[in-house]
Amino acid sequence: MSLLEIKNLTVEFRTANGPFRAVDSVDMTVEAGDLRAIVGESGSGKSVSMLAMMGLLPWTANITADKMEFDGQDLLKMSARDRRKIIGKDVSMIFQEPMSSLNPCYTVGRQIKEVLRQHTPLTRSERQARAVELMDQVGIPDPAKRLSAFPHQLSGGMSQRVMIAMALACKPKLLIADEPTTALDVTIQAQILDLLIDLQKTEGMALILITHDMGVVAETVDRVSVQYAGQRVEEQEVNALFTDPHHPYTAALLAALPERATGKHLPTIAGVVPGQFDRPKGCLFSPRCAFADDLCHSTQPGKASADLGEALCHHPLKNGQPVSEEPA
Amino acid sequence: MLSFLLRRLLTFVPTFIGVTVVSFVFIRLLPGDPILLLAGERGVGEERYAELIKQFGFDQPIWRQYIDYLGGVLQGDLGTSFVTKKPVVTEFFALFPATVELSLCAIIVAVVLGIPAGVIAAVNRGKFFDQALMTTALVGYSMPIFWWALLLIIVFSSGLGWTPVSGRISFMYFFDNVTGFMLIDSLLSGQKGAFLSAVRHLILPTIVLATIPLAIIARQTRSAMLEVLGEDYVRTARAKGLSPLRVNGQHALRNAMIPVITVIGLSVGTLMAGAILTETIFSWPGIGKWMVDSIFRRDYQVVQGGLLMIASIIMIVNLTVDVLYGWINPKIRKG
Numbered sequence: 001m002s003l004l005e006i007k008n009l010t011v012e013f014r015t016a017n018g019p020f021r022a023v024d025s026v027d028m029t030v031e032a033g034d035l036r037a038i039v040g041e042s043g044s045g046k047s048v049s050m051l052a053m054m055g056l057l058p059w060t061a062n063i064t065a066d067k068m069e070f071d072g073q074d075l076l077k078m079s080a081r082d083r084r085k086i087i088g089k090d091v092s093m094i095f096q097e098p099m100s101s102l103n104p105c106y107t108v109g110r111q112i113k114e115v116l117r118q119h120t121p122l123t124r125s126e127r128q129a130r131a132v133e134l135m136d137q138v139g140i141p142d143p144a145k146r147l148s149a150f151p152h153q154l155s156g157g158m159s160q161r162v163m164i165a166m167a168l169a170c171k172p173k174l175l176i177a178d179e180p181t182t183a184l185d186v187t188i189q190a191q192i193l194d195l196l197i198d199l200q201k202t203e204g205m206a207l208i209l210i211t212h213d214m215g216v217v218a219e220t221v222d223r224v225s226v227q228y229a230g231q232r233v234e235e236q237e238v239n240a241l242f243t244d245p246h247h248p249y250t251a252a253l254l255a256a257l258p259e260r261a262t263g264k265h266l267p268t269i270a271g272v273v274p275g276q277f278d279r280p281k282g283c284l285f286s287p288r289c290a291f292a293d294d295l296c297h298s299t300q301p302g303k304a305s306a307d308l309g310e311a312l313c314h315h316p317l318k319n320g321q322p323v324s325e326e327p328a
Numbered sequence: 329m330l331s332f333l334l335r336r337l338l339t340f341v342p343t344f345i346g347v348t349v350v351s352f353v354f355i356r357l358l359p360g361d362p363i364l365l366l367a368g369e370r371g372v373g374e375e376r377y378a379e380l381i382k383q384f385g386f387d388q389p390i391w392r393q394y395i396d397y398l399g400g401v402l403q404g405d406l407g408t409s410f411v412t413k414k415p416v417v418t419e420f421f422a423l424f425p426a427t428v429e430l431s432l433c434a435i436i437v438a439v440v441l442g443i444p445a446g447v448i449a450a451v452n453r454g455k456f457f458d459q460a461l462m463t464t465a466l467v468g469y470s471m472p473i474f475w476w477a478l479l480l481i482i483v484f485s486s487g488l489g490w491t492p493v494s495g496r497i498s499f500m501y502f503f504d505n506v507t508g509f510m511l512i513d514s515l516l517s518g519q520k521g522a523f524l525s526a527v528r529h530l531i532l533p534t535i536v537l538a539t540i541p542l543a544i545i546a547r548q549t550r551s552a553m554l555e556v557l558g559e560d561y562v563r564t565a566r567a568k569g570l571s572p573l574r575v576n577g578q579h580a581l582r583n584a585m586i587p588v589i590t591v592i593g594l595s596v597g598t599l600m601a602g603a604i605l606t607e608t609i610f611s612w613p614g615i616g617k618w619m620v621d622s623i624f625r626r627d628y629q630v631v632q633g634g635l636l637m638i639a640s641i642i643m644i645v646n647l648t649v650d651v652l653y654g655w656i657n658p659k660i661r662k663g
Contacts, residue, residue, distance in 0.1 A: 056566055088569030095560060103561040104659045105582045115568050152659045166568070 003173060003206055004030040004053070004091075007067035011045070011052045011230075014060045020276045022048045022061075024230040032173060034206040035197070037217045037238075039253070040227035043273050046210045049227075050176045054093055055083050071173060089119040092167035096179040098159035102151035108135075108162050109147030115169040134165040139195060157188035161195070168199065174206045175199075181216070193220055214257055218242060226250045229273050229284040236309040244319060246304065246311040248289045251320065283314065291315055291322050329654075336647055343643060344636075348401060351635040352394055355628050362410055362626035384410070397632065406636065407629030409622075416633035419618070424637075425508025426496060427607070427614035431599045433530055434537035439592060442542045443581075446549025446588075450557060451576050461546065468543035473602055477536040477609045484532060494611035497526050533610045537602050541595035548591045552584035559583070585656050593649035597642050 011023035023045040030036065038046040052063045053075065068075040070091060075083060087093075095101045103111060109131055116127045128147075135143030138161040151159060160180060167175055177196055181189035197220055200207040209221055217224055217238065225235035226247065234247040245251040252269045254260060261267065271288040280286055286296040295314050304311040308318070315322035363372065363380050372380070381387050385396065400407060406416040449458040485493045496510045503517030511530070514522035556562065557580055565579040604616035611617070615634060622630035653660055 054567060056563055084569040084571065086569070088567060093567045095564065097560055100560040101564045103565065103579050103583070105657055106579075114570070118569055150658045163564070166564075 001072055002029045002069075003032045003034070003071055004028065005067060005069045006049070006053065006065060009049055009052065009063070009065040009068065011048050011057065011064075012062045014062065015276070017276065019062070022230050023052065026227070026230070026232045028225065028232070030174065030206050030208065032206055033204055034223065035200055035209075035221050036207070036223040036225070037209040037211055037221040038225050038227055039211060039214060039217055041212055041273055043229075043275075044227040045230035046227045047178050048230075050093065050178065050208065050210060054087050054091065054176070055080065056087075056093075085119075088115055089170040090172055091174040091176070092170070092172045093176040093178060094160070094163045094167050094180050097183050098163050098180075099151070099156055099183070101163055102154075102159055104151055107148050107150055108154070112147070112162070112166050112169060115166055119170045130169070131165075134169055135162075137168070137199070138162070138165045139191075140165070156184050157192065160184065160188075160192050164192075164195065164199070168203065171203060172205055174208065176208045176210065178210045179212070180209070182212075189216075196220075214253055215259070226253070229279075231284060231312055232310075233285065233312045234309040241309070244317075246309040246316040246318065247285075247313050248291050248315075248317060248322075249285045250309075250311075251317055252288075252290070283312075285313075291317075333647075333651075336650065340643055344640070345398075347636055347639040348398060348632070349394070351632045352397060355623070355626070355631045356390070358623075358626065360626045362628060365626050366410055401636065406633030409630045410627050411622075411625055411630075416630050419630065420615070420634060420637050422508070423613060423615050423618050426510070426612060427600075427603055427616060429509050429511065430530070430533055430537060430606070430612060430614060431596070431603060433534040434599060434602075435541060435592070435595065437534055437538040438541035438545050438595065442545030443549050443588065446546045447553055447576055447581055449546070449550045450553030451572070453554060458550075462550070465543040465546050468539045469547075471539065473536060473540070473605045474609060476539060477532070477606060480532050480536060481609075490528075491532050492525075492529050494609075496529050496612065497522065533606050533612055536609075537599060537606045540598060540602060541592075544591050544595060544598075545588060549584065549588050552587045553580060556580045556584045582656060586653060586660075589649055589652050589656065593645055596645045600638050600642065 006026065006028040009023055009026045009028075010021065012019040012021050026045070026049050028049070038049075040046045048057065048061075051057050052061065053068060053070070055075075057063065065076060070086060073086065102108070106114075109128075112131045112134060113127045116122050116130055120127075122130060131147055132143045135146060140146050140158060140161050146154075146158075151162075154162065164180075175196075180196065181192050184192060193216060196207060196209070199205075207221075209216070211217060221238055223235070224238050224241050225232050226241075226249065227233065228249050234241070234245065234250050236246070241250065242254065245254055249269075252267070255267045256269060258266060269288055274280060274284055274287070280297065282298045283289070283292065283296045283301050286292040289296065293315075299314070301312055301314045304313060304316045308316045308323075311317075317323070363377060363384070363386075366380075385393055388396070397407065404417070406420075408415050409419060412419065445461055449461045452458050481493055484490050497514065503513060503519060503522065505513060507513055507516075510526040511523065514526040553576075557576075559580075561583075562575060562580050565575045570579070600616070603612075603614060604620055606612065607614045607616035608620055615638065619631065619634045619638075621627075622634065
């Protein structure tokens with residue numbers, strides 16, 4: 001049994017101009033202790049799919065899936081009350097903007113202990129002890145004193161450490177880190193990433209890192225899924241992905257990394273992610289794809305086989321060259 | 329915190345002096361001679377008139393009168409009523425509890441109903457409750473107080489006979505004035521039914537006085553909540569698995585309270601103004617009715633003193649609001 005199993009997840013937002021599909025038929029399987037990343041540009045639906053799983057989307061979101069199970073429990077059939085027993089405890093999440101993700105009105109300590117009070121039978125003094133332990137674990141100096149600090153007295157890096165402490169409070173089985181370093185200084189970014197990876201190992205939890213930074217992915221995770229315009233276009237082990245990307249989008253993303261640039265100019269992907277009104281008829285990436293043909297422009301592709309990274313493509317790449325494979 | 333308080337108290341000085349000037353000048357700008365009004369229909373002889381002018385100090389130049397008045401105020405003497413011959417301060421504090429009792433009940437009703445209503449409307453934005461509440465609030469806010477009061481009296485007092493028309497308590501009961509608060513005194517008296525009678529007398533004036541603040545507080549709470557509900561820390565609170573009551577009523581509401589506290593503070597001023605109408609309609613023996621009566625009698629000292637006391641109360645309420653800001657949101661706490 002997998003820790004998290006999502007099949008055919010689709011999320012649509014009701015807008016004044018009709019429905020907007022932010023996540024489109026996404027599959028995901030996470031085993032206990034997995035370390036993986038979801039990569040994609042802004043608007044590719046990587047956060048939304050995880051927020052949907054957590055039940056944190058606003059009421060305008062319409063969520064459908066064939067299967068959405070966490071630790072053997074069906075999240076689709078579960079009442080909101082039952083789901084609240086899981087989120088914050090067995091699965092927790094940290095966010096992109098640590099400074100605004102903490103409530104300015106309450107002390108850091110109160111916000112950490114609140115999770116413990118909600119999900120554990122610990123007494124007041126045990127909660128205090130656990131909070132100090134957590135603050136220490138995420139590398140905050142003088143933890144006992146810092147518990148009485150208010151969020152505005154902390155730096156961005158410190159705030160993110162507090163968010164991590166809060167997420168770890170009940171020893172979750174799965175931690176979702178939604179662009180945890182995007183809002184931070186470069187030096188702090190590395191520290192926070194190292195901390196997350198360390199904690200993932202010591203706590204033995206699964207970690208899903210949502211990011212748009214391929215460089216971060218290369219250094220940290222084991223397995224990567226790539227999302228584009230709400231669809232998962234490819235999923236592979238990290239080394240395989242970097243050596244032999246199967247989807248043209250992944251290949252183009254990797255080519256755009258400064259470390260990999262060979263020419264004088266950095267290659268870019270022309271165009272933008274399609275929005276609500278300019279969704280192509282066929283493959284969503286076809287308007288920007290170097291390999292697209294008539295089939296790509298007219299028909300939506302199916303998934304390729306597992307050895308081709310389940311690439312959502314008519315002509316998945318192998319060693320940089322398209323192979324013509326009928327969808328599996 | 330202490331230096332903040334001291335600085336704020338210093339700003340009271342010009343406001344205070346401003347209020348004395350304005351109240352002193354404006355009551356004198358009103359046509360009508362207090363001495364003639366005092367004398368009534370029988371009139372007063374020329375000799376006696378001159379004597380009275382001298383007695384009240386009206387023979388002095390206006391600036392001299394003002395300086396004398398200000399000197400008295402600084403020593404805690406707000407003057408003596410022309411009509412009752414009692415010190416203004418004594419009269420004020422005799423009537424003040426009645427106004428406080430009514431205003432306090434009104435503000436409690438407004439806060440206790442208004443804040444949850446605003447929260448529920450914001451959480452269910454666009455749905456039936458939200459729209460019904462906002463429409464009702466708009467109606468409540470736009471309604472003339474005197475008309476609303478008369479309507480309630482017609483329906484509940486003269487029509488259904490559920491509540492008394494006016495006054496603070498039934499004539500059946502008589503007891504010592506211990507605190508000046510009828511609810512407390514009636515309980516202390518131990519007389520059967522006295523407390524209930526006091527409550528019944530309070531209901532309609534409270535509803536009338538609470539209507540506008542209630543509408544304002546509900547609307548303000550709703551809009552502040554709508555803003556806060558989209559914040560990241562509200563999502564964090566939900567991601568912790570907290571119940572909607574905790575997420576909305578605690579994490580979100582506390583952040584939304586700043587503008588709400590502001591309008592509650594401002595409502596105190598509105599209440600004082602509203603009390604004048606409400607007290608007059610319900611014959612409620614409080615400050616509002618006292619001020620109106622005094623203006624009609626051109627009782628200069630009472631009008632000046634009463635305005636000054638009311639202004640002071642509003643200043644103190646505003647200071648309290650400023651201190652509360654820091655308590656609610658430590659980010660804006662002053663050093």
